[in-house]
Each structure stands twice: as structure tokens, then as C-alpha cells.
Amino acid sequence: MGNDGVPTIPHWVDGKRWDGESDRFGTVTNPATGAVTGRVPLASTHDVDTVVQRARAAFLEWRDVPLNRRGRILFAFRELLEARAGELARVITAEHGKVVTDAAGEVSRGAEVVEFACGIPHLLAGRHSHEVATGIDVWSSRQPVGVAAGITPFNFPAMVPLWMYPIAIACGNAFVCKPSERDPSPSLLVAEMWADAGLPDGVFSVVQGDAEAVDALCTHPHVAAVSFVGSTPVARHVYETAASAGKRVQALGGAKNHMIVLPDADLDLAADAAVSAGYGSAGERCMAISVVVAVGTIGDDLVARIRDRAQGLSIGDGADEGNEMGPLVTAAHRDRVVGYVATGVAEGADLVLDGRDLHVDGRDGGFWLGPCLFDRVEPAMTIYREEIFGPVLCVVRAESYGDAIGLVNDNPYGNGVAIFTRDGGAARRFENEIEAGMVGVNVPIPVPMAYYSFGGWGQSLFGDTHVHGTEGVNFYTRGKVVTARWEDPANRGPDLGFPTNR
Numbered sequence: 371m372g373n374d375g376v377p378t379i380p381h382w383v384d385g386k387r388w389d390g391e392s393d394r395f396g397t398v399t400n401p402a403t404g405a406v407t408g409r410v411p412l413a414s415t416h417d418v419d420t421v422v423q424r425a426r427a428a429f430l431e432w433r434d435v436p437l438n439r440r441g442r443i444l445f446a447f448r449e450l451l452e453a454r455a456g457e458l459a460r461v462i463t464a465e466h467g468k469v470v471t472d473a474a475g476e477v478s479r480g481a482e483v484v485e486f487a488c489g490i491p492h493l494l495a496g497r498h499s500h501e502v503a504t505g506i507d508v509w510s511s512r513q514p515v516g517v518a519a520g521i522t523p524f525n526f527p528a529m530v531p532l533w534m535y536p537i538a539i540a541c542g543n544a545f546v547c548k549p550s551e552r553d554p555s556p557s558l559l560v561a562e563m564w565a566d567a568g569l570p571d572g573v574f575s576v577v578q579g580d581a582e583a584v585d586a587l588c589t590h591p592h593v594a595a596v597s598f599v600g601s602t603p604v605a606r607h608v609y610e611t612a613a614s615a616g617k618r619v620q621a622l623g624g625a626k627n628h629m630i631v632l633p634d635a636d637l638d639l640a641a642d643a644a645v646s647a648g649y650g651s652a653g654e655r656c657m658a659i660s661v662v663v664a665v666g667t668i669g670d671d672l673v674a675r676i677r678d679r680a681q682g683l684s685i686g687d688g689a690d691e692g693n694e695m696g697p698l699v700t701a702a703h704r705d706r707v708v709g710y711v712a713t714g715v716a717e718g719a720d721l722v723l724d725g726r727d728l729h730v731d732g733r734d735g736g737f738w739l740g741p742c743l744f745d746r747v748e749p750a751m752t753i754y755r756e757e758i759f760g761p762v763l764c765v766v767r768a769e770s771y772g773d774a775i776g777l778v779n780d781n782p783y784g785n786g787v788a789i790f791t792r793d794g795g796a797a798r799r800f801e802n803e804i805e806a807g808m809v810g811v812n813v814p815i816p817v818p819m820a821y822y823s824f825g826g827w828g829q830s831l832f833g834d835t836h837v838h839g840t841e842g843v844n845f846y847t848r849g850k851v852v853t854a855r856w857e858d859p860a861n862r863g864p865d866l867g868f869p870t871n872r
């Protein structure tokens with residue numbers, strides 16, 4: 371607790387809370403009220419070293435814990451996550467602002483990765499080749515890398531770390547989580563659950579902080595692997611810093627996701643999807659739809675349907691049930707998004723719905739912005755080119771399927787994309803031609819299940835490996851192949867010839 375009565379949201383090291391030694395702090399607010407609810411220590415390089423050293427010591431023992439015992443701890447963690455899901459969702463809403471049903475949804479999707487990781491004995495099974503040459507067998511195994519760091523964004527404070535640590539830990543690594551300093555509490559709650567599930571101290575740690583902590587993790591000699599999710603400039607920085615320090619890195623960046631609506635689509639379904647995917651979580655999702663491409667002559671009709679639906683959304687404090695959209699995460703971010711709306715108007719886009727005057731009764735200090743809808747957006751405009759990360763949907767008109775696909779493939783990002791159509795042939799051609807990592811056919815937010823892997827193309831990913839699923843297992847392990855000869859004593863004697871595998 372600080373002198374001002376504001377609670378400190380500390381690190382988690384060696385199975386307990388730790389305030390660290392840094393004298394720098396960040397401020398945590400409730401986005402619906404604007405009230406300061408916590409202060410978070412911003413770890414120094416020295417603090418990070420303390421955490422990583424403990425994690426390294428824990429790793430050296432954890433890697434030898436048998437697979438079935440690791441599995442039992444994962445099952446116990448899964449039970450605790452389910453039992454405390456409501457509490458976790460409320461903590462997310464209090465710092466992030468998203469509505470509590472949405473927060474519960476992210477916990478539930480994250481828990482699916484734990485369920486996947488519970489199958490770790492099967493996932494780590496290697497291959498065995500008997501008698502590849504006389505008396506020689508060969509087998510492969512996958513072994514943990516050591517200490518893995520996860521650096522995560524504000525927008526999914528539970529789910530994005532859950533993409534990483536269940537698999538990293540199941541594979542025998544220690545994991546250091548560096549959550550966003552804007553919503554640091556969910557990771558602490560999760561740390562308590564790991565401890566209650568029986569995970570040995572030090573295998574899961576939380577270090578709170580900002581760029582200094584990130585750079586310290588990316589260059590620490592005992593960090594072997596870095597998973598990052600956040601904006602593209604920071605993803606590129608993390609990739610370059612950690613890779614040049616010899617780490618394996620997966621760095622997922624920003625997005626500009628398009629939804630193409632073909633003239634034959636069910637326009638009601640398409641409008642429902644555009645509103646859900648564009649304004650859900652106030653547009654603060656890396657898989658949010660930010661551009662709707664209306665193909666042919668459907669533009670006016672589609673825009674009217676989207677506008678009518680968006681106008682009817684109930685916006686308010688995410689903690690109050692019944693609200694569909696909450697505030698933005700901070701005042702600075704709200705102001706940045708409002709700035710984009712002004713730029714869109716100045717550059718000549720048609721602002722069909724303007725959410726800037728939104729007033730929420732009794733919540734004057736909140737970081738509010740209602741749904742904004744732009745029509746007739748052109749590819750050269752700033753609101754088309756840059757990631758806005760707020761409740762701002764842009765409609766671009768395209769004459770043909772070819773124009774629409776060209777638009778998407780020219781975009782530097784390649785995270786998610788969707789097509790809405792009733793034409794199976796067009797959809798099949800689309801999923802083949804489109805250059806993006808996650809493709810939806812009549813599904814606006816095609817987030818892969820835990821047993822597939824999540825990741826984009828282009829500037830949405832730096833590195834080669836997507837997160838979770840089998841790519842996650844590969845990322846958090848190194849392959850080893852053993853070639854062994856147990857010679858039959860009857861064949862003893864030196865042989866100076868070249869091995870011929872006979």
C-alpha cells in the first residue's frame with residue numbers, strides 16, 4: 371500500500387508477492403470511472419535478474435519432474451481456473467474496462483490451452499526407429515529450453531499469457547510473465563492459482579514493468595525463449611533485441627483485419643458480424659474487424675444495416691451486466707483513437723456514426739468513445755493505413771472480388787481476415803489466395819482452437835512460430851536425436867571401415 375492508500379500490485383517471485391527494489395511505479399486506473407486503483411512497480415534490470423535467477427533454479431528441478439506429475443498439476447490448475455473464472459473476469463474488467471461477459475470469454479478461451487497442455491505426455495512423445503543398422507537404434511525426444519519469458523499486451527490480460535505458459539510449463543520450462551503495466555492484476559491471481567495447484571515455487575513468476583523490464587528479459591543470459599504479443603513496432607524491437615542476444619523469439623504484432631462482403635452474402639448476418647467484430651471489446655482486439663470491404667453495389671445497404679445495429683448498442687461500465695461495450699483502456703488511448711476520428715473526417719471519409727459525444731450517466735471520469743462508422747474510406751487515408759485499436763469501423767467500396775482481394779493482400783499486416791458469401795467456390799478460392807494467417811469463412815473473428823496455432827503473416831508476426839498448439843510445443847522445446855549401439859557381444863572387435871548401415 372502506498373502512502374496515498376492506493377494498493378501496490380507487486381511481482382510474484384518464488385511462490386510469493388514481492389515489491390521489488392525499483393523506485394519507479396506505474397498507475398493503474400478503472401477505465402469506467404477514471405479512478406486510480408493501484409500502483410505497479412516498474413522492474414529495474416536488477417529486479418528482472420532476481421526473478422530470472424530464481425526461475426532458472428526452479429527450472430533445473432522442474433525439468434526432471436515426471437510427465438504424469440506435471441499433468442496432474444495442470445489438471446489441478448485447470449480446475450482452479452474454472453472455479454475462480456468469475457473472480458478473474460471481474461479483475462480483468464476493473465483494469466481493462468471490457469464487459470464482464472467478454473472477460474469471462476477470454477478466460478474460457480485461455481483455459482482451452484490448459485486443456486491442450488494437459489495432454490503433455492502425448493505431445494512430447496518422440497519417435498523410435500529400431501535396428502537402423504546392426505545393433506543400432508535411433509530415437510528423438512523434445513527437451514525444455516530453460517527459462518521462457520512472455521511479454522503480453524493490455525487487451526487480453528488473461529488469455530494472451532494463457533496462450534503461452536500452460537505449454538511452456540508443461541514442457542518442463544520455467545516461465546516469467548511480464549504483463550502489461552496497464553492491467554497487471556490478472557497475472558497475479560493466476561500466480562496464486564498455480565501455487566494452489568501445487569506448482570513448485572519459481573516455475574511461474576510475474577515481473578511487472580515497462581520497456582526496461584522487457585529489454586532486460588530480452589537480453590538476460592538465462593532467458594532462452596521470448597514470446598511477445600503487442601504492437602508491431604515493439605514486436606519488431608523485441609524480435610531484433612532478443613534474436614541478436616541468441617534467444618528463440620516469436621513476436622506477434624498489430625493488425626488491420628478486413629472483412630470482405632460479396633454481393634451474394636446474407637447482409638443481415640454480415641452486418642451482425644461486422645458490429646460484433648468491430649465494436650466488441652471496444653475494438654481493442656487484435657482480431658477485431660477494422661475494415662469492411664463492400665463488393666459491388668451493396669455498399670449503401672450494408673452501411674445502413676451496420677449503422678442501425680451499432681446505434682443500438684448499450685455502452686456503459688463493463689462491470690454492470692447487460693452492457694455490450696465498455697470504455698477504452700486509458701484516457702491517453704481514448705484520446706489517440708478520437709484523434710484518428712478527427713483525421714478521418716479531415717481526410718474526407720464519410721463519418722456515418724460519430725461516437726465522440728457519448729455520455730455515460732454517473733461515469734463522467736470514464737474513458738468513453740461510442741461506436742464510430744466511416745464510409746467511403748480510401749486506401750491512402752490514415753484511418754485505413756494505421757491500426758486504430760478502438761471502436762472505429764471503416765467501410766471501403768470495391769468494384770470486384772479481385773479488387774477486394776488485392777486490397778487485403780497489399781496490406782502490410784496479415785493477422786485475420788474474413789469473407790462473407792453464399793458461394794462455396796468463391797470462398798474456397800479466397801482461403802487459398804488470401805495472404806493472412808487466420809481466415810474466416812462467414813466467421814468474422816477466426817481465432818484458432820487451442821490445438822491449432824495462432825498467428826499472423828507479414829507485420830503481424832516476427833519469427834517463424836505461431837503460438838499454442840503443436841507449434842507452441844515445438845517453440846518451448848528443443849529436439850534431440852539419440853543414436854545408440856548396444857553391440858551383441860558375439861560381434862566384438864574393432865572395425866576401421868566407414869559405417870555403412872548394414
Ligand code: NAD
Nearest residue numbers: 522523524549550580581584600601604622623624625656
Ligand atoms: P504494446 O506494444 O504497447 O505493449 C505490449 C507489451 O510491450 C507490454 O507488456 C508493454 O509493457 C511492452 N512495451 C511497450 N512499449 C515498449 C517498448 N518501447 N519497449 C519494450 N517493451 C515495450 O501493446 P498494447 O498497447 O499493450 O496492446 C495492443 C497491441 O497489441 C495492438 O497493436 C494489438 O494489435 C496487439 N495485439 C496483437 C495480438 C496478436 O496476436 N497479433 C494479440 C493481442 C494484441
